[in-house]
Amino acid sequence: MTPLEPVANTTKLELAETITAAAAAFPTFAAATPASRATMLDAVADAIEDAVDELVPLAIEESHLTHTRLTGEVKRTTFQLRTFSAALREGQYLEAIIETAAAAGPLGPTPDLRRMLLPVGPVAIYAASNFPFAFSVAGGDTASALAAGCPVVLKAHPGHPQLSRRTAEIVTKALDSAGAPAGTFGIVHGYDVGVDLLSDERITGGSFTGSIPGGRALFDIANARPTPIPFYAEMGSINPVFVTSAAVHSRGHAIATDYIASFTLGVGQFCTKPGVLFLPSGHGLRERLVSAAAEVAPTPMLTAGIADRFGHLVDELGRQPGVDTLVAGSAVEGGWSPSLLITDADALRADPAALLEERFGPTSLIVEYQHESELAALAGLFGGNLTATVHGEESDLGSLGPLIDAVTGKAGRVLWNGWPTGVTVSPAMQHGGPYPATAAALHTSVGTTAIRRWLRPVCYQSMPQRLLPPALRDANELGLPRRVDGVLTSEAMA
Amino acid sequence: MTPLEPVANTTKLELAETITAAAAAFPTFAAATPASRATMLDAVADAIEDAVDELVPLAIEESHLTHTRLTGEVKRTTFQLRTFSAALREGQYLEAIIETAAAAGPLGPTPDLRRMLLPVGPVAIYAASNFPFAFSVAGGDTASALAAGCPVVLKAHPGHPQLSRRTAEIVTKALDSAGAPAGTFGIVHGYDVGVDLLSDERITGGSFTGSIPGGRALFDIANARPTPIPFYAEMGSINPVFVTSAAVHSRGHAIATDYIASFTLGVGQFCTKPGVLFLPSGHGLRERLVSAAAEVAPTPMLTAGIADRFGHLVDELGRQPGVDTLVAGSAVEGGWSPSLLITDADALRADPAALLEERFGPTSLIVEYQHESELAALAGLFGGNLTATVHGEESDLGSLGPLIDAVTGKAGRVLWNGWPTGVTVSPAMQHGGPYPATAAALHTSVGTTAIRRWLRPVCYQSMPQRLLPPALRDANELGLPRRVDGVLTSEAMA
Numbered sequence: 001m002t003p004l005e006p007v008a009n010t011t012k013l014e015l016a017e018t019i020t021a022a023a024a025a026f027p028t029f030a031a032a033t034p035a036s037r038a039t040m041l042d043a044v045a046d047a048i049e050d051a052v053d054e055l056v057p058l059a060i061e062e063s064h065l066t067h068t069r070l071t072g073e074v075k076r077t078t079f080q081l082r083t084f085s086a087a088l089r090e091g092q093y094l095e096a097i098i099e100t101a102a103a104a105g106p107l108g109p110t111p112d113l114r115r116m117l118l119p120v121g122p123v124a125i126y127a128a129s130n131f132p133f134a135f136s137v138a139g140g141d142t143a144s145a146l147a148a149g150c151p152v153v154l155k156a157h158p159g160h161p162q163l164s165r166r167t168a169e170i171v172t173k174a175l176d177s178a179g180a181p182a183g184t185f186g187i188v189h190g191y192d193v194g195v196d197l198l199s200d201e202r203i204t205g206g207s208f209t210g211s212i213p214g215g216r217a218l219f220d221i222a223n224a225r226p227t228p229i230p231f232y233a234e235m236g237s238i239n240p241v242f243v244t245s246a247a248v249h250s251r252g253h254a255i256a257t258d259y260i261a262s263f264t265l266g267v268g269q270f271c272t273k274p275g276v277l278f279l280p281s282g283h284g285l286r287e288r289l290v291s292a293a294a295e296v297a298p299t300p301m302l303t304a305g306i307a308d309r310f311g312h313l314v315d316e317l318g319r320q321p322g323v324d325t326l327v328a329g330s331a332v333e334g335g336w337s338p339s340l341l342i343t344d345a346d347a348l349r350a351d352p353a354a355l356l357e358e359r360f361g362p363t364s365l366i367v368e369y370q371h372e373s374e375l376a377a378l379a380g381l382f383g384g385n386l387t388a389t390v391h392g393e394e395s396d397l398g399s400l401g402p403l404i405d406a407v408t409g410k411a412g413r414v415l416w417n418g419w420p421t422g423v424t425v426s427p428a429m430q431h432g433g434p435y436p437a438t439a440a441a442l443h444t445s446v447g448t449t450a451i452r453r454w455l456r457p458v459c460y461q462s463m464p465q466r467l468l469p470p471a472l473r474d475a476n477e478l479g480l481p482r483r484v485d486g487v488l489t490s491e492a493m494a
Numbered sequence: 495m496t497p498l499e500p501v502a503n504t505t506k507l508e509l510a511e512t513i514t515a516a517a518a519a520f521p522t523f524a525a526a527t528p529a530s531r532a533t534m535l536d537a538v539a540d541a542i543e544d545a546v547d548e549l550v551p552l553a554i555e556e557s558h559l560t561h562t563r564l565t566g567e568v569k570r571t572t573f574q575l576r577t578f579s580a581a582l583r584e585g586q587y588l589e590a591i592i593e594t595a596a597a598a599g600p601l602g603p604t605p606d607l608r609r610m611l612l613p614v615g616p617v618a619i620y621a622a623s624n625f626p627f628a629f630s631v632a633g634g635d636t637a638s639a640l641a642a643g644c645p646v647v648l649k650a651h652p653g654h655p656q657l658s659r660r661t662a663e664i665v666t667k668a669l670d671s672a673g674a675p676a677g678t679f680g681i682v683h684g685y686d687v688g689v690d691l692l693s694d695e696r697i698t699g700g701s702f703t704g705s706i707p708g709g710r711a712l713f714d715i716a717n718a719r720p721t722p723i724p725f726y727a728e729m730g731s732i733n734p735v736f737v738t739s740a741a742v743h744s745r746g747h748a749i750a751t752d753y754i755a756s757f758t759l760g761v762g763q764f765c766t767k768p769g770v771l772f773l774p775s776g777h778g779l780r781e782r783l784v785s786a787a788a789e790v791a792p793t794p795m796l797t798a799g800i801a802d803r804f805g806h807l808v809d810e811l812g813r814q815p816g817v818d819t820l821v822a823g824s825a826v827e828g829g830w831s832p833s834l835l836i837t838d839a840d841a842l843r844a845d846p847a848a849l850l851e852e853r854f855g856p857t858s859l860i861v862e863y864q865h866e867s868e869l870a871a872l873a874g875l876f877g878g879n880l881t882a883t884v885h886g887e888e889s890d891l892g893s894l895g896p897l898i899d900a901v902t903g904k905a906g907r908v909l910w911n912g913w914p915t916g917v918t919v920s921p922a923m924q925h926g927g928p929y930p931a932t933a934a935a936l937h938t939s940v941g942t943t944a945i946r947r948w949l950r951p952v953c954y955q956s957m958p959q960r961l962l963p964p965a966l967r968d969a970n971e972l973g974l975p976r977r978v979d980g981v982l983t984s985e986a987m988a
Contacts, residue, residue, distance in 0.1 A: 027899065072601075079600055097922040105920075106573055107566075111912060113922035118902070120935070223717040227877075227929045230936060383721075397960045404961045405521065408612070408952055415955040418605060426599075427977070428591040428607035430953035435721045441614070441950045442724060449951070456935045457943070458902055459924035461909040466891045467898045483921070488982070 004061060007161035009190030015197060021183025022122035022151035023202045028181040030119045030149040033470065033478060034094070036179065038085035041147060043178035045081035047170045048074065048138055055167060059132045062160035064300035064334070069266060070133070077133040080140050080425055084147035087448045091480035093117070093147075095457070096471055098484045098493070111462045114472040117455035119149030120230075121204030124197045126218065128209035129159035129302045130269040136160065137167040137187065140425075140446055141207045141232075146175075146184070148454035153203070154187045155194040157210075159303045164189070198222055198231075205454055207232040207445065209271070212358070212436050219439045232453050233439040234432065236358035237386040238275035239420045242375050242403060245280040246393035247417075255391055256285045259364070260292040262419035264338045267299045268362030269306070272387050272420040275358060278375060281344070281368040286326065289366070293327040293338045300335035301361060307334045310361035314339045317365065320354050322347025329362065339363040345374055352381040372399065379406035384434025384441065387413045387420035410434060412441065498555060501655035503684030509691060515677025516616035516645035517696045522675040524613045524643040527964070527972060528588070530673065532579035535640060537672035539575035541664045542568060542632055549661060553626045556654035558794035558828070563760060564627070571627040574634050574919055578641035581942045585974035587611070587641075589951070590965055592978045592987070605956045608966040611949035613643030614724075615698030618691045620712065622703035623653035623796045624763040624854075630654065631661040631681065634919075634940055635701045635726075640669075640678070642948035647697070648681045649688040651704075653797050658683070692716055692725075699948055701726040701939065703765070706852070706930050713933045726947050727933040728926065730852035731880040732769040733914045736869050736897060739774040740887035741911075749885055750779045753858070754786040756913035758832045761793045762856030763800070766881050766914040769852060772869060775838070775862040780820065783860070787821040787832045794829035795855060801828045804855035808833045811859065814848050816841025823856065833857040839868055846875040866893065873900035878928025878935065881907045881914035904928060906935065 010018070029037075048055070052074050059070045087093050094116045101112040123145050128135035135141070137154055145152050156164035168187035175184050188197060198206055198221050206222055206229060208215050215233035222231035243255055263274050279285065301307040311331065318325045322343050329339035341363065348355050348367050355365065369375065379388070388407035392400055408414055412433030423431055423446050431446035432438040438445075443453050465473050471480055474493040481490045504512070523531075542549070546568050553564045581587050588610045595606040617639050622629035629635070631648055639646050650658035662681035669678050682691060692700055692715050700716055700723060702709050709727030716725035737749055757768050773779065795801040805825065812819045816837050823833035833856065842849050842861050849859065863869065873882070882901035886894055902908050906927030917925055917940050925940035926932040932939075937947050959967050965974055968987040975984045 076601055099920055099922045105918070107570060107919065110918045110920065113918060113920060115922040115924055121903075219722065220717070223714070223722075228713065228717075228933055394958075397958055400961060404957075409615075412951065413953040413955060414957065416957045416961065418956050424599070424604045424607060425601065426593055426604065426607060428593045428609040428953055430609055430951040432951075434950075439722055442946075444951060452936075456928075457906065457924040457926075457938060459907045459922055461907060462912050463898075463908065463910045464891055467894060467910070 004162045007165050007189050010188040010193045012196065015188055015193050018153055018186035018188055019122065019197070019200050019202050022153050022186055025151045025181040025183035026122055029151055029184050032149065034088035034091055035478070037147060037149060038088040040175055040178040040180045041081045041085040041088070041143060043174040044138060044171050045078040047174035048167070049078050051170050055163060058163040058166060059160060062163050063132045063302050065132070065266065073131060073133045076425065077138055080134065081138065081143045083425060083448055084143045084451065087451065088147055091478065093448065093451050094471055094480060096480055096482035098472065098482055100485055113459055113461055114463065114468065115457055115459040116469065116471050118458050120454055120456050122151045122153060122202055123454060124153050124155065124203045124206040126155045126194060126206070126208040126210065127157040127164065129157045129306070130266065132160045132163055135209045137164050138171050140450060144450040145454045148451050150205070150454045151184045152186070153197055154185070155197060156187055156189045161189060195221060199225060201225070201227055203229065205230050207453065209234045209445065212236040215439065230453065231439065232443055232445065234271065234445050235436050235438065237271055237433065237437040238356055238358055238382065239272055239385055239387045239389070240276045240278065240379065240382060240407070241274045241389040241391065242278045242379070243280070244372055244392040244396045246395050247391040248280060248283045248285065250393055252283060252285050253288055256288040257292050258419055260289065260296065260338065262421045263364040264296045264362045265421050267301050267335065268338070269302055269360060270421045272423060274389065274420055275364055276356065277364060277366050278369055278378065279366055280372070281370055283368070289340060290327055293340050296338050296362070298330055298332040298335055298337035300332065304334045306360065307336060310336060310359065313357070313359040314363050317341055317355070317359065320351065322350065323355070323365070326366070336362055340366065342366040342368065345369040345378060348378065348381060356382060376402040376406040379403060379410060382410050384437040385411040386431060386433045386437045387411055387415060389415040389418065389420055391417050412437065412444070498656045501659050501683050504682040504687045506690065509682055509687050512647055512680035512682055513616065513691070513694050513696055516647050516680055519645045519675040519677035520616055523645055523678050526643065528582040528585055529972070531641060531643060532582040534669055534672040534674050535575045535579040535582070535637060537668040538632060538665050539572040541668035542661070543572050545664050549657060552657040552660060553654060556657050557626045557796050559626070559760065567625060567627045570919065571632055574628065575632065575637045577919060577942055578637045578945065581945065582641055585972065587942070587945050588965055588974060590974055590976035592966065592976055594979055607953055607955055608957065608962060609951055609953040610963065610965050612952050614948055614950050616645045616647060616696055617948060618647050618649060618697045618700040620649045620688060620700070620702040620704065621651040621658065623651045623800070624760065626654045626657055629703045631658050632665050634944060638944040639948045642945050644699070644948045645678045646680070647691055648679070649691060650681055650683045655683060689715065693719060695719070695721055697723065699724050701947065703728045703939065706730040709933065724947065725933065726937055726939065728765065728939050729930050729932065731765055731927065731931045732850055732852055732876065733766055733879055733881045733883070734770045734772065734873065734876060735768045735883040735885065736772045736873070737774070738866055738886040738890045740889050741885040742774060742777045742779065744887050746777060746779050747782055750782040751786050752913055754783065754790065754832065756915045757858040758790045758856045759915050761795050761829065762832070763796055763854060764915045766917060768858060768883065768914055770850065770859050770861055772861050772863055772872065774866070775864055777862070783834060784821055787834050790832050790856070792824055792826040792829055792831035794826065798828045800854065801830060804830060804853065807851070807853040808857050811835055811849070811853065814845065816844070817849070820860070830856055834860065836860040836862065839863040839872060842872065842875060850876060870896040870900040873897060873904060876904050878931040879905040880925060880927045880931045881905050881909060883909040883912065883914055885911050906931065906938070
């Protein structure tokens, strides 16, 4: 295959033009009805679907992920776009509240007040490496921002520049054909450009998926601006899994097999990879764990740089006091087979910071514990996580309350007898957790409530009908669900 | 009257003990049912009401505000507490979403997912000077945080230390008698202690009402922590008011009178004080403005320091090119009578930063403009504001769209033919706006949605009934409104 051409870094002038276009697009794009923005999102989903045979090969070449995985990821990406278009058509996301004037409220007369959420303005989105579709150019962050009515300036991930360039062309063309104003979507390439983008005063919000150092650096820039802006950084997560003795007894073999499958899925390059597994000492699963890991072939990682760093991180962990290597991964060019390490609860307590670092790639650490009563305290050693999982049996339910409480304090999603990889796209999902999992534990980057990150409330007081946004007029010409004097209704006001 | 005793600064040891107590209280307080926390808030409201005859005289002595104003403010404060207790009993604030497992979702099988909002942890609240009740010890920030289930460490404002101390005693005793765990509420005094408080890693969020430099300094501390936390700073707002020629023609005299009343209300010490009034040149209202301002007597401000700074700020504005003094305020000990300054649109365009600084106290700046078509562009000179107001007539409605759009981009609340002072406490209210009005334009500090600042979403996946929080169990034993497979219901699941 002919090597792909590199994509040139965006110049400062091009960046300025892109931001100017986004700022110019904002008023028109923001004023579009939710239903018309839904049509635009559907157009993007259709166009990506139509281009799947062109895009997936590009993605395979740049990311080294499999055809099956990437084809599935395109489905997820178009599903995300269509989920947001459905949310726009439903309209509840606007949180419209109308309170008519009252002559005798509890504190005296009150005026007519009408509140709804409005888009914040043009936003900067930093694409991730590990989901070249679902968390990249047309991924969930872009879909949620466009749904909200915010033009997007997308900073491409250098791991898949040609795919990014081509996806951006498709997104731009689809938005254009569906009637979005020019500048609604723009893409930029290059490290310095990414920093300059976030510093531009016309940018009103941002999001990021990637490493802790990268996310924190951008978070700090966003907050140090003369005008700080919200920055939703999804960064690092270890996703601990706690297994009880009863669970080992009843289905230890399956747990071992599924654990290996989960932490090696996508070559371990998932934010939700189970990085630590707690097993009762004497679990008797070593042989099964080793043989299951040995069955996973060495596989190229997203980039050579990521594979290099991964090797160093695993070496470093293997040298920690009390940590043994159960399975040593072997390298191929730009990739690895799984590494599995093992330690005990005492070693973890002795240096939790060293042992509980995120290691992006196909490795995980088993921690053997003595008593289930230790687990809640061990959970307390963790920082914030996207997920935490408990495997147990009916007989454990009476004693696991403290562990569930402890992990709920540390994670955005708490699983029972499952595996954290595989994130359902739905309104009940929470993908975000206490720092450093995200710098925005109050928000999610997956599921329809992700739209809230790009919306701010505005209240109109005693405003004439003609000057109100259509969503708040008596006639309810858009047919939106609204809370009118305390009652949820989609009807016009009498 | 005997001078009040000063309140000693909290020591580092006392601060540590207060935070330790708040952290210890958190699990129990967070796990209390919404209805039981509602009882606790009601107990606080009752206790403050019972103590009104003791608290108001203390407040008068420390704040120099009037008996009428402070008695009204106590009513507002207890109303706020009871509004949150009603929201707790209603339960919608938990945003409970339940999705049962599906064998064939659009992307394959999906697990049982149950999401709700949970309190973030102990929080730090910095009291304001200008509302010794409603934005202080037992004010809206405290009420919303306690409602959410977050223990509060309250940093007292030095402007009313004895009132703060005494109110805190009443709050603590009421919470205790209603069954809240010890440590649910604590108070600290002193500047350095306020900084140390926010740096403590056990504190998980914070809020502030006050000046831009103070709010920004705390915001920066919150974000620079190893573990950054959300910090809701409400800081400075100019609250521009735009008056059309038609409005002047139809009711100019009343507008002038009401404007003077609004910017001098509470000695101009409101976050929502109208700091700039745009009038068409040739408005003919100078005489009325001057005479109405002259009727307002010199009045002591909250503190001598505030009065001093106010004098300097007004002097500084009066010396700006193109600014004339229409009414020169006169000083009394620790206070002022109103100052009214006047300029034109050209001078404003020449140096918007100098003219559009917030000046806390009884002063405002009139800006004379030539054509109504200039107003939208003039609105663009402003930074973020809590409010923006337009006074117009039926005949203006066809032409005011661009101005309404421009001010909506700059403010959290947009008023028609009203005055921004006087903030209704209700679900539709938005008290918060783009920076520097607040460092949290996505949130409000007034109204029931203020509770969102202290809550983070958690999703439970495939969790057994017994380990779920009661709010998410099938039986719905708390009778909460929940969205179950897309349908809003308060029923138990079949």
